[in-house]
Amino acid sequence: MTYILEGSTGPWEIVVGLEVHCQIIAHSKLFSGASAQFGSEANNNVSLVDAAMPGMLPVINAECVRQAVKTGLGLKAKINHESVFSRKNYFYADLPQGYQISQFDKPIVGEGTIILDMPDGSTKAVGIERLHLEQDAGKSMHDQDPKYSHIDLNRSGVALMEIVSMPDIRSPEEAGAYLTKMRAIVRYLGTCDGNMNEGSMRCDANVSVRRAGAEFGTRCEIKNVNSIRFVMQAIEIEAMRQIEVIEGGGEIIQETRLFDPKLGETRSMRSKEMAHDYRYFPDPDLLPLVFDEAFVSEIEKTLPELPDEKKARFMREYGLSAYDAGVLVAEQEKAVFYERVAKGRDGKMAANWVITNLFGALNKLGVDVSESPVTAENLGKLIGLIGDDTISGRIAKDVFEIMIETGKDPEAIVEEKGLKQITDTGAIETAIDEVIAANPDKVEEIREGKDRMLGWFVGQVMKSTGGKANPAMVNKMLRDKILG
């Protein structure tokens, strides 16, 4: 489905590339032994290297390298056995070295692909240009003192992976799907916790507009947007701004812009003329980063089943639709939960229960699947009770309500409340006979051809049995008795 923005002079297409910064899950920083823990007291996780004291030197942390390679493998990307760390030079108070150690022309990971799962169940491939390792900066706090800024260097030197996409994204929805998928992959891999609100995953969006099929337009970079929803909003708002500028006879200037979600606008941060000249050059304190295939294959062995593979397997093994499978694999915990529910049962029914009933209920409660009051075992049991005709689907919904409230075992609930389905023909026959005897006129109507009145009788019988009669049996027996 093509996403088009209508301008006053006709339709426009948008072109987006995303740069995602993922904070690597590791015990210590990229080039120092200081803890990379989030949320410590200011300036508590700072080594001499992180504070860039005179004569201090960086030493690469192998754990961070393994995490980057693992992420590269998860993105089906080319792993570069030799990469080079470069210095990106600029002055800022929270950048103690006066440069960030990053990778420039020789990143650790090259081209790869990420498959987007769109809400309509379709998929789209977006190219990954590269993944490189770099240091995070510290944090400046401008609201602690009327005259001075305060600096917290806990984050200074923490390892980041910057993952750069190709300009393959064509709508805010695709950008959202890209980030959702990226987050799922790094979480599956355990290489980044993906928490955008804590800043451990951050996104810059490069946005331009063009007429369908035309050359790429001039792009603007929107910096540091901190939620998927805001990224989607920012892209749309920035694209609309660019269209207005162009249609008003203006020109887009390549620049860095900030998104203000409160005002719903992007603002110029610095223009190309004011842009830093980063003077990248290979860091002479570090040797090129070199590893062999054995290093990569050791890491490959630790890869979990990733969302795409899991989705394909769910479709194949459980007969799920692409959409349902996509929803279930979006988070590893959800997929694991689903498989525990579905084990040895009807996979499709399990998917319906998990997606529609459970996720619906969890959503209302505002809790995650990991905090679900209904365990996978109990939800599986409930589906088992439907499958072996112990209860009807309708009763099952009532039982589920109780499970959500109490977290109880469904078998116990059914037992306690006497909800077992009536499959005894004698009992059902008695109920049918009573309803027939009370409504001779309606029986007559059916016999005269008003078939749909049969449904009314089914309803009456169910009502008189407290919903416990097996609906299929009721239906068949009514038909036999009235029309037989």
Next chain:
Amino acid sequence: MTDLTNLTLADARDGLAKGDYTSVELTEAHIASMAAQRKLNAYITETPEQALEMAKASDTKRAKGEAGKMEGLPIAIKDLFCTENVQTTAASHILEGFIPQYESTVTANLFGNGAVMLGKTNLDEFAMGSSNMTSYYGNVINPWKGKDGKDLVPGGSSGGSAAAVAGRMALAATGTDTGGSIRQPAAYCGIVGLKPTYGRCSRWGVVAFASSLDQAGPMTRTVRDAAIMLGAMAGHDAKDSTSAPMAVPDFEAALSGDIRGMKIGIPKEYRVDGMPDEIARLWDDGVAMLRDAGADVVDITLPHTKYALPTYYIVAPAEASSNLARYDGVRFGQRVMEDGDSLDDMYMKTRAAGFGKEVQRRIMIGTYVLSAGYYDAYYNKALKVRRRIYEDFANAFGTVDAVLTPTAPSAAFAVGENSDDPVKMYLNDVFTVPASLAGLPGLSVPTGLSDNGLPLGLQLIGKPFDEETVIRIGGVLETAAGFDAKPAGLEG
């Protein structure tokens, strides 16, 4: 200037071992010498109390039979090495008052081996210079005097260390060499200076000038002393990614005195236009000494030599411009700002006041050669030429064991001379820079006097991690030259 300050490191080591004197006595003698010669300005910071404490502790250690390789030997430390709880300035105003809470690996190795620190020696600011004239703490005066009696520079950047060792204000000193900063001042002050192979000594805790070139080494009065001290400084350090994971050999054992059959190359490109006769003569004399000792001296070519100096003056400032970015007034050292100043104002005022002219010049050159649009023409090209220079040496070392050249194109010059012409000043490094760019070990040995009565040195360049060969040949050269002249006032 007692007998105790005239000892070599080796003799002092042996004398301490025999109990002829204590470390405290040795140290006291040097402290007195330092006080008597303060006008030479060799030290930025003297640490006599600490020295005596270390000496006492060392004597106690020795009494327990736990003597290290340099047990009890009082030495000077170039003020580029961070020393725990002792001010470390890099001879810059911007680091004035900076007291590190850590000890550099090299000084930690030396102190771990028993050495006693007398103080921190003067240098060119951030090791950028060949005369010691760029120090914020005043220039150093060479203990040597020419016939006209003028004050002379000690060379640089390790000029304070060279002056301290030549002037008997320390038995030995650490230096660092980026483009000749150990070898050139050693030659100017008539002592031995050894720049080891890049990666032999850890750079951790040494204030960085140009990371791909900086290397610490010993400055001593004899080749044997250099061998002893290098053994106590060197070694792999996991904290420095460019430190070589190699065992440290017994360098002193390399001094066999036998160089028969060794091949020594004489690079024709070093015979530069306008080379003073006295330098050419010194070089020829050196060739004759090595031949007499049974070495095979052959002509070689190092074709890219003439590009070494321009290459160096691109690579070193480029790295320096980035390495010195951390001196920003935010976390340590000087900060200059007024109320209401922005962050950029603070940077500009701090760095303008904190850095001297030569440092500022090199930061600007380095920033320029790395900037967009110039990177390929300057920095990238310099890296390519650097590779060629390395290959020149690698080719030569296919046939020769070492290379012999003069250390510097002249003897020490007068204080104030060359100061207005940076390019002329940079030419002092013409013979030392190629080995720096190639990362090779270089040893300067004093072998003669100039017409003006000033010391001159010859340089031996060796294969990577083959300091042993340059030490062996250097020892032979030293013996043959019999250089026993001493600076004015120390002749007795």
